[in-house]
Amino acid sequence: MKNTKLFAYLQLTRPANVITAIADIWAGFAIAGAWDYMATNWIYGDQQFWWNLLWLSLSTIGLYAGGVAFNDVADADLDAIERPERPIPSGRASKKTAFWMSSLLLVFGVICAFQVNPTAGFLAIAVAACAVLYDYWGKHQRILGPINMGLCRSGNLLLGIGVAPEVLEKIWPVGLLPLIYVAAITMISRGEVHGKNRKALFAGGAMYASIFVAIFGLAYLESPGYLQVIPFLALLGYMIFPPLAKAIRTQEPKFIGKSVKAAVISLIIVNAALASAFSGWPIGIVVLLLLPISLWLAKKFAVT
Template identity: 30%
Template sequence: MTPRRPTAADLVELVRLPAVLSVPGDALAGAAASGWPAGRRTAVAPAAASCLYLAGMALNDYSDRELDAHERPERPIPSGRVTPGTALALAGGLTGAGLLLATGLGRRGFGVAAALAATVWTYDLVAKPTPLGPAVMGLARGLDVMLGACGDRAAVPTALATGAHTVAVTALARGEVHGSSPVVAWSAVATTAGVAGATVAGSLVGDHRPSWPDRAVTAGFAALYGVTVGRAQVAAAASPDAVTVRSATRTGIGGLLPLQAAQLAAAAAPAVGLVLVAAAPLLRSLARRVATT
């Protein structure tokens, strides 16, 4: 019997499409931190990063297809709605699209995109089940930030903060099926507090400090990030069962938006950050329909 073609809904589920809303802010935060080095071409960076993120989601399910057959048989590949070949081809096509878009960022920007693509494929095909998995995922999100900065070192602190957040969320997410441990969850809480504090502190020091109103906005967005994400992680520490951990992971993904908003405000671009925070309810609404983890 010839397998049916996957529907649009199947592919949306495969790539966890709602979660891509958490990606553009990485590149925008990096661009703002480095003084918008690509100018108008900055718009290319979020698009390229989004393509590479979606490629990673498709590749993730391709790589996990045998494990998902036991733990998540409802997923598109083990349920038979998407073939492994289709998922792999989609991952390859999206990777190619992301790299093609990144050519608009110049040599340095394309170099970051190539490193990001290599990191995504390394994570899904090699590193994910190993102890290095969370660190490699954190590197990928940090490279999202550096993509917007076209490799400018001024964005490194922002990239490190985003990467640290991602490491904590990824480590906790490993317990989505069988549960996690209080140690992992409390480590995530500590990381969230540290990232929020570092973001605020970064707006108070340095040669290019924002205005006091922008610093106040930075503190507000950082507090929103810390409270929202931290509260979910505290709940996971108190009860590290799979359901609570899954909820904390979803919150951690959505929590990138206020973190990015704080980073943008710290780089004197609070209006862009406000747009990201305004998109958070949309992400939560879509996440109730399509899984983001």
């Protein structure tokens, strides 16, 4: 299968990462109160909830897959030197075809979002624009690059909250959490090729720690059962800090890459913790069910 054209183009979309983007949407629904509403009205069979969840899940699939595939299109020449095994420089995928595939995926993502409401549609446009901006410009900026990448993920969480525009107007600052987390991953990932980025690793670790404090604080403010978020935060810590500690100790690209991979997959746990903070641990578990799917796909497809 790995020699087929289809597999090569699937590699460009980073399927394991796409699952983490779906988790953004599901957590956004929790923050918006949509899961709580569905639990209250399930007996009436609220089909609109499921349609909205489907449309925005499809939207983020298109946006994320299109954005990361564009990244390989933009990096084709550099990858030919540093990562010649990747689909485009290896010749397994055409740069032109990848460009059109990426473009269509982004358009698909925007169209799906507009099926929910105009707010979601315009948020999808913003996410697509941030993704392309990062692919062609942001990644080359030392300070603005991580912020640019963080805005992509922040917009994705807000896209989920956008199912309820009136809630989005009040709670939009929560989008800072994925921005900080992904900005930290982006900083750390710069050592994947050459290593030796101890300062960035320590800074990333500090940013990770701030996420723990923020999520626990939100749980405390939003729910009397705020302690239920602790198991999710414990799992998150188990996933991201041991690989990061090893990367700091060794300064080797291989271990920095493993730290980045663990942090990317753990975005699902971040979202599960957020869902638990706003809608209770059962919804957190629902989001967490995406984790084994992402881990399985990570064995088949590269994450970084």
